[in-house]
Amino acid sequence: MHVIVESRQATETTLREEAHARVRFALRRLGAAIPRARVMFTDINGPRGGVDKHCLLEVKTDKSGVLVISTLASDWRSALDEGLDRLVRALTRTLQRQSKPVRRRQAVAFSQPDAAL
Numbered sequence: 762m763h764v765i766v767e768s769r770q771a772t773e774t775t776l777r778e779e780a781h782a783r784v785r786f787a788l789r790r791l792g793a794a795i796p797r798a799r800v801m802f803t804d805i806n807g808p809r810g811g812v813d814k815h816c817l818l819e820v821k822t823d824k825s826g827v828l829v830i831s832t833l834a835s836d837w838r839s840a841l842d843e844g845l846d847r848l849v850r851a852l853t854r855t856l857q858r859q860s861k862p863v864r865r866r867q868a869v870a871f872s873q874p875d876a877a878l
Contacts, residue, residue, distance in 0.1 A: 762792045768802040776802065776837055787845040788820075791852050797821040802837060816840035818848050825855050 764784050766777045780800050788795055799819040806813035814837050818830045830848045834840035 762788065762795050763797045765797070765799040766802075767799065769804070773802075773837075779838075780841055783841055783845060784818075787849055788852075791849070791856070794822050794824070794856060795820055795852075796823065800841070802840075805833075814840045816844045818844045820848060820852065822852070822855070824859055828852060828855065 762785070764781050766780045766784075768776060780802070784798055784800055785792075788798060797820070801817040801819070803815045803817075804813060805815055812833055812835045814834050816832050816834070816837070818832075820828045822828065828848070828851055830844050830851065832840045832844040832847070834843060
């Protein structure tokens with residue numbers, strides 16, 4: 762799985778490394794179905810603070826296409842963790858839907874009762 766981390770804060774190398782490790786850890790059991798994951802961080806208000814840390818997670822899957830999760834929080838770690846939690850639940854649900862067999866009506870076979878016992 763290829764993980765891309767994008768951030769407008771050029772000095773946040775620790776944020777990038779931690780996000781890369783957290784994404785790999787969270788998606789480790791689903792990694793076979795995910796060739797690419799992208800994480801984008803943006804600070805909406807700048808240095809003013811508040812609930813303004815935006816984390817966008819975009820995952821490309823083999824069969825279901827692209828799944829995008831967006832979260833807002835007061836700090837980077839919370840935004841990433843909440844987004845990863847929602848992403849894993851959505852991916853698991855999507856992959857389970859794909860693996861369920863389609864139910865079809867079964868033909869009812871009538872058997873002849875034994876004539877003489």
